[in-house]
Amino acid sequence: MTKVLVIDDDRMQFRLVQAHFKNFRRGSYELEWCETYEQGLDRLMTGDFAVCLLDYRLGERDGLQLIREAAEIGCRTPIVFLTAEASENVDIQAMEAGALDYLVKGEITPRSLERSLRYALKLGDTLEALRRLATRDELTGLLNRREFDRILADEEERSRRFGHPVGLVVIDVDWFKAVNDTYGHPAGDVVLAEVARRVAETVRNVDRVARIGGEEFAMILVQTDGLSALDVARRAIEAVAGAKFALGDGRSIGVTASAGVASLPADAKTADELFAVADKALYAAKARGRDRVVPALEARGGS
8 A cells, every 4th residue: 555645735636636546547545635834744754655745835835845844854755746837937946846746736637647656656766776875885774974974964053053962972893803803704794784783773763873984883863962872872882792693604703892972062063073072982982991882071081
């Protein structure tokens, strides 16, 4: 069942869209209707829908604004833009904002709507695959360093604009070179992939986890202060230390990890400073014996 979100302030238009769906040649769809900008944006950002049909006019605000706002906060749902205006300018604006297709209401037929939905779904899958190749680490599936840097810069801007704290945890697998030297690089890959999975399981859906180096990982914790980030880091380190990593040949090994923790704006003013402070705290954790978490304050010699 393909879930479709319809955002339109006209109930009659929604009923018309429902009628078109009943005449589709193939596929099974479940429709949900939102009639306001705010409600529609909230439902869209849940990620529960395969595609969205979005009206241009939504009271005092419009669908173009909604597309831009959704994209800014990470929406990946394909959007088909609907409007009563057959204006080429609106067409271009919708595409530039991020819509994948455009339909004029008075010209919509069941066949054209079905075609548009299939096109948006297919193009959305293709774009997501390309986005994953560009932003994900191949071995672990986590974000790569370039995407980590981009997101951390974005979170710095949001922190400055809205006054929300941002926590950063930098993690390094202890004695990882010894794993590769003793068991071989394939075993090292197994360990990295499993460490990545366990670390990722300790964060919320809104947080971001990246592989930023060979055996180094980082967690961006949104709206999270230093103390809360410290708790997350401890859970991650405990999750790694408490695991046995099966190597696929009957053998298993255990590893530990160390972490440094810092937060905006308490420990730094910029994203670059934040990373540098967290990295310094990580090195302090290594120097103190590994398999531990050190917050920025302690790394600076505070109490």
